[in-house]
Amino acid sequence: MDFDTIAAISTPMGEGAIAIVRLSGDEAIAIADKIFQAPNRKNLAVQATHTIHYGHLIDPKTEEVVEEVMLSLMRGPKTFTREDVVEINCHGGIVSVNRVLQLVLRYGARLAEPGEFTKRAFLNGRIDLSQAEAVMDLIRAKTDRAMNVALTQMDGKLSRLIGELRQALLETLAQVEVNIDYPEYDDVEEMTVPVLLEKCSWVRDEIDKLLTTSSQGKILREGLSTVILGRPNVGKSSLLNSLVHENKAIVTNIAGTTRDIIEEYVNVRGVPLRLVDTAGIRETEDIVERIGVERSREALKGADLILLVLNGAESLSAEDERLFETIEQMDYIVVVNKTDLQQQIDLQRVKKLAGGRRIVTTSLLKEEGVVELEEAIAALFFEGQVEGGDMTYVSNARHIALLHQARQTIEDALNAANAGVPVDMVQIDVTRTWEILGEIVGDTVQESLINQLFSQFCLGK
Amino acid sequence: MPTQYEAGTFDVIVIGAGHAGAEAAYAAAKLGAKTLMLTINLDMIAFMPCNPSIGGPAKGIVVREIDALGGLMGKVIDKTHIQMRMLNTGKGPAVRALRAQADKVLYQQEMKRLLEEQENLQIHQAMVEELIVEDGEVKGVITQIGGIYRAKSVIITTGTFLRGEIILGDLKYSSGPNNQQPSIKLADNLKELGFDIIRFKTGTPPRVNNRTIDYSKTEIQPGDDVPRAFSFETTEFIMDQLPCWLTYTSTTTHQIIEENLHLSPMYSGMIKGTGPRYCPSIEDKVVRFNDKPRHQIFLEPEGRNTREVYVQGLSTSLPEHVQKKLIASVPGLENAEMMRAGYAIEYDAVIPTQLWPTLETKRIKNLYTAGQINGTSGYEEAAAQGLMAGINAASKILGKEETILSRSDAYIGVLIDDLVTKGTNEPYRLLTSRAEYRLLLRHDNADMRLIDIGYNIGMVSEERYAKFTAKREQIEQEIARLREVIVKPNADTQAAIRSVGGTELKDGIRGADLLKRPEMHYDLVASLTPSDKEFSEEVKEQIEIQLKYEGYIQKALQQVERLRKMEDKKIPENIDYDAISGLATEARQKLKSVHPLSIAQASRISGVNPADISILLVYIEQGKIARVAND
Numbered sequence A: 001m002d003f004d005t006i007a008a009i010s011t012p013m014g015e016g017a018i019a020i021v022r023l024s025g026d027e028a029i030a031i032a033d034k035i036f037q038a039p040n041r042k043n044l045a046v047q048a049t050h051t052i053h054y055g056h057l058i059d060p061k062t063e064e065v066v067e068e069v070m071l072s073l074m075r076g077p078k079t080f081t082r083e084d085v086v087e088i089n090c091h092g093g094i095v096s097v098n099r100v101l102q103l104v105l106r107y108g109a110r111l112a113e114p115g116e117f118t119k120r121a122f123l124n125g126r127i128d129l130s131q132a133e134a135v136m137d138l139i140r141a142k143t144d145r146a147m148n149v150a151l152t153q154m155d156g157k158l159s160r161l162i163g164e165l166r167q168a169l170l171e172t173l174a175q176v177e178v179n180i181d182y183p184e185y186d187d188v189e190e191m192t193v194p195v196l197l198e199k200c201s202w203v204r205d206e207i208d209k210l211l212t213t214s215s216q217g218k219i220l221r222e223g224l225s226t227v228i229l230g231r232p233n234v235g236k237s238s239l240l241n242s243l244v245h246e247n248k249a250i251v252t253n254i255a256g257t258t259r260d261i262i263e264e265y266v267n268v269r270g271v272p273l274r275l276v277d278t279a280g281i282r283e284t285e286d287i288v289e290r291i292g293v294e295r296s297r298e299a300l301k302g303a304d305l306i307l308l309v310l311n312g313a314e315s316l317s318a319e320d321e322r323l324f325e326t327i328e329q330m331d332y333i334v335v336v337n338k339t340d341l342q343q344q345i346d347l348q349r350v351k352k353l354a355g356g357r358r359i360v361t362t363s364l365l366k367e368e369g370v371v372e373l374e375e376a377i378a379a380l381f382f383e384g385q386v387e388g389g390d391m392t393y394v395s396n397a398r399h400i401a402l403l404h405q406a407r408q409t410i411e412d413a414l415n416a417a418n419a420g421v422p423v424d425m426v427q428i429d430v431t432r433t434w435e436i437l438g439e440i441v442g443d444t445v446q447e448s449l450i451n452q453l454f455s456q457f458c459l460g461k
Numbered sequence B: 001m002p003t004q005y006e007a008g009t010f011d012v013i014v015i016g017a018g019h020a021g022a023e024a025a026y027a028a029a030k031l032g033a034k035t036l037m038l039t040i041n042l043d044m045i046a047f048m049p050c051n052p053s054i055g056g057p058a059k060g061i062v063v064r065e066i067d068a069l070g071g072l073m074g075k076v077i078d079k080t081h082i083q084m085r086m087l088n089t090g091k092g093p094a095v096r097a098l099r100a101q102a103d104k105v106l107y108q109q110e111m112k113r114l115l116e117e118q119e120n121l122q123i124h125q126a127m128v129e130e131l132i133v134e135d136g137e138v139k140g141v142i143t144q145i146g147g148i149y150r151a152k153s154v155i156i157t158t159g160t161f162l163r164g165e166i167i168l169g170d171l172k173y174s175s176g177p178n179n180q181q182p183s184i185k186l187a188d189n190l191k192e193l194g195f196d197i198i199r200f201k202t203g204t205p206p207r208v209n210n211r212t213i214d215y216s217k218t219e220i221q222p223g224d225d226v227p228r229a230f231s232f233e234t235t236e237f238i239m240d241q242l243p244c245w246l247t248y249t250s251t252t253t254h255q256i257i258e259e260n261l262h263l264s265p266m267y268s269g270m271i272k273g274t275g276p277r278y279c280p281s282i283e284d285k286v287v288r289f290n291d292k293p294r295h296q297i298f299l300e301p302e303g304r305n306t307r308e309v310y311v312q313g314l315s316t317s318l319p320e321h322v323q324k325k326l327i328a329s330v331p332g333l334e335n336a337e338m339m340r341a342g343y344a345i346e347y348d349a350v351i352p353t354q355l356w357p358t359l360e361t362k363r364i365k366n367l368y369t370a371g372q373i374n375g376t377s378g379y380e381e382a383a384a385q386g387l388m389a390g391i392n393a394a395s396k397i398l399g400k401e402e403t404i405l406s407r408s409d410a411y412i413g414v415l416i417d418d419l420v421t422k423g424t425n426e427p428y429r430l431l432t433s434r435a436e437y438r439l440l441l442r443h444d445n446a447d448m449r450l451i452d453i454g455y456n457i458g459m460v461s462e463e464r465y466a467k468f469t470a471k472r473e474q475i476e477q478e479i480a481r482l483r484e485v486i487v488k489p490n491a492d493t494q495a496a497i498r499s500v501g502g503t504e505l506k507d508g509i510r511g512a513d514l515l516k517r518p519e520m521h522y523d524l525v526a527s528l529t530p531s532d533k534e535f536s537e538e539v540k541e542q543i544e545i546q547l548k549y550e551g552y553i554q555k556a557l558q559q560v561e562r563l564r565k566m567e568d569k570k571i572p573e574n575i576d577y578d579a580i581s582g583l584a585t586e587a588r589q590k591l592k593s594v595h596p597l598s599i600a601q602a603s604r605i606s607g608v609n610p611a612d613i614s615i616l617l618v619y620i621e622q623g624k625i626a627r628v629a630n631d
């Protein structure tokens, strides 16, 4: 078989309790072995084909446990693609699935093109002739759709930033090239290692920022950390349940395993929320009660978003007012619950305390107002209020994988430059970085460098 | 019309004796084809109409490649140069390149002599006006004076002669380069035969008499004082070299240009052809980069037995009286006498996507085109194409396999692939940045890359090949030894390492790993790991480069390997792109016009995206299955 190993999420996004990340190709098992650890520490390489294994995905670099998974091991040719296939079953939320996908992409797999599993199945003789036409249609349709999705998922800010990085790299490259192709041209300063280092470090830092402050780094990896806050019995657990229920979040335990801490991931209109320590909340009913206002402030520190629940059937208490104070500097939405009962709460006062934040009224009992709450969360997120000012939103798995690659090649360039490798070799990795970034914005025309060369410098005899 | 007569029958006819024609005719004859070379003027064989220089970045490597494949250019320039320099010595090995200043006249004489001596090759002075074509196959040529020459294949290498027009100020007249006869009937004939033609333009600067140059106002640019050669076979080196000189344009130069811009045919609209960006005229440079206070001017002697000097950097088509003022405005040239004026020339070129990668035309069987006619510019680019066309034309007749170099084999592969896959909308010049694997395509390893190919075709002699394989073995064995041998951290070793500013060893280290340290050289490592063998500088250089840059080389080789799988997926010749549902319209059109031979080539066509490639793959595999099913 002469293909590289590909990976993709093979279950529809956000649906179902379990999601599958599928790997196919010669390296599928080797890649899985790099990141999978079974309780008995046995390598997948020595396991029989068509078997299922329980264990943990561990990032070998950070030794961090990424997920608890069930993994199906299937050696070719008795597989869908006739290649070696590994399927990683993980919790179905967008966040955990993406996390697993990113991990396999970092450790050697390539993100599958649209329809590529089917294409391989066909090329490897798994699908017969009569289906070829359908395969071609599928590839076309999926590609067109994927392109649309990729484009709409890329916001203007990201493409502008990538554009800037590429332009900086291109100018650097042109300067290296001009020294090579026109050695006696006297008008450019020789591209020295310090200059190159400076430019490349800048690009690396920008990519880092994208990777860490972006939704990938923070939001996609962890979800938007969300705390539901309120006095006892105002309806916090009910709110959690209805958010979870509405959005089919994964509360699942994989059969036979138990977990102490369940982080609830819900995907609210495309916004991944991580409802923190919900098991705890559910059991003790109330963080405020449990740890006191002082300590709850600590717990709230890491939160990106707070849902402050008030009981509309009671008047505002001193404790409610204190909660407002505690979260004064944070992003929050006020949920006035129990609208089905006689209302006692002073809404004017609530508005004043909320200082312009969104206020949503609900009756969780009657399942009213939840849609409005979801809309408020989504609006808050997409208007950029939650992201924070300088955050660029990278969510497309392909973009993230490419950013990781770009990060690696620019790092290679920096290491080489530091080790005294000649500039024209360091340039190989710089060029590669430029190309990879180009793939994100869909532009890798080689001519650009030559155009840059002749527009930046006055060359020729 | 003159009376026509049957003038003879040949295997291969080469039209033209420029840099492309010379290599093409030599290669075809060398491979055993009965070859005829026809050219307008026998005294102009391998004439250099522009600067007296061969090589430079990328181009110099091409000359090495031509030599490794058994071509002539390297050997001829080694015998006839007035100066040679290795460029980019301060950079990595991938971009080192040799450049020579040529004695133009000696170069022509030496090339003519070698061609005259070549067995199987007839040379004849004649202007070809028409191709004989029957049933889409070329059968011969007819000359202006009525000669009918029949042949199994024909290679056209007519350079800038097709419908050539010289432009100088407000003057425009029909002419080949340097006032030679232009080739008009043949240009008409190619159009009639249905070829798509594009109009290009290039130019050349004035020449001056060196007796009238004040060199005290210029900087000397000497050649290297170590022996240098393009050819791997050269053993005699010319150490008696002539310098070039560097001066600059002045503010007066720029003023003169600005005042006379309206007289430039470039700006009056008289020139319609597209010129090369990398050979801009001085008026172009001043207009486009008007914040640059001065431009470099190199004064290059045209030969040993002439006082004519080429004024590099002053390419122009301004009227002669303005050119004279321009010259006088350059420090050192105040009193210089102009011997010839610069001029621009417009000419017809064949859009090169009409060619197969063998340089055979798709439209007419056994007809090849090579050199500037294919939209390139430059002596080396022309020679490289000539060589490949000559090899392929002869091989086809002799029933041998075609030779197509890949982008990872040679710059020649990059050049031809770019031409036939992407085409070009300006005169095409090789640049190192056009090669994606330039670390593999080095000056030093041209023989390692290509001699096997040259030998298998029959361009490289047994004797030369035996010498080469001995060299290759030495390199391999010594590298293997260095990978094994351990350098111990004793007093001698530490002292040697300190002497080049390295950090001392803590433990024993393999010779190969020690050599990888940036400050280390082969000789030093060899002295610490004594063996009884002595190697040439060439061999030592190979060992050092192969080991020092191993990581990068491996990375590049892996990329090449991945690409090779795509190269190996051939597209059937009779593929019907209209029958493939799902191809995007643009991709379908491009694929139909380029007719790529492999999936890899298809993927390099602009406008053909990955989905189209997937669909193409599926379609081709479907064809295979269908065939199997039918059997």
Ligand SMILES: Cc1cc2nc3c(=O)[nH]c(=O)nc-3n(C[C@H](O)[C@H](O)[C@H](O)COP(=O)(O)OP(=O)(O)OC[C@H]3O[C@@H](n4cnc5c(N)ncnc54)[C@H](O)[C@@H]3O)c2cc1C
Pocket: A461, B015, B016, B017, B018, B019, B020, B021, B038, B039, B040, B041, B044, B045, B046, B047, B048, B049, B050, B051, B126, B127, B128, B129, B157, B158, B159, B160, B161, B162, B177, B178, B182, B183, B186, B202, B203, B204, B279, B343, B344, B345, B370, B371, B372, B373, B376, B377, B378, B379, B382, B383, B429
């Ligand atoms: C004015 C000028 C300026 C240039 N400037 C540059 C430059 O700045 N940089 C650069 O890289 N290159 C430059 N070049 C290009 C370079 O000279 C050419 O690329 C190179 O010489 C092309 O080689 P060739 O073999 O294709 O054609 P040529 O060397 O032009 O040879 C053509 C041959 O074909 C013969 N011929 C033509 N028509 C017929 C016919 N009908 N019958 C028989 N024989 C025929 C001619 O006699 C001649 O022998 C310039 C060329 C010119 C003319």
Ligand SMILES: Nc1nc2c(ncn2[C@@H]2O[C@H](COP(=O)(O)OP(=O)(O)O)[C@@H](O)[C@H]2O)c(=O)[nH]1
Pocket: A230, A231, A232, A233, A234, A235, A236, A237, A238, A239, A285, A286, A337, A338, A339, A340, A341, A362, A363, A364, A365, A366
């Ligand atoms: N009438 C009414 N009761 C509600 C509503 N939401 C929650 N409750 C009830 O209020 C009580 C406390 O709810 P719970 O979600 O446990 O509150 P928590 O202590 O804040 O987690 C439960 O009996 C709920 O059924 C509502 O909208 N209307």
Ligand SMILES: [Mg+2]
Pocket: A233, A236, A237, A238, A281, A282, A285, A286
């Ligand atoms: Mg509760």
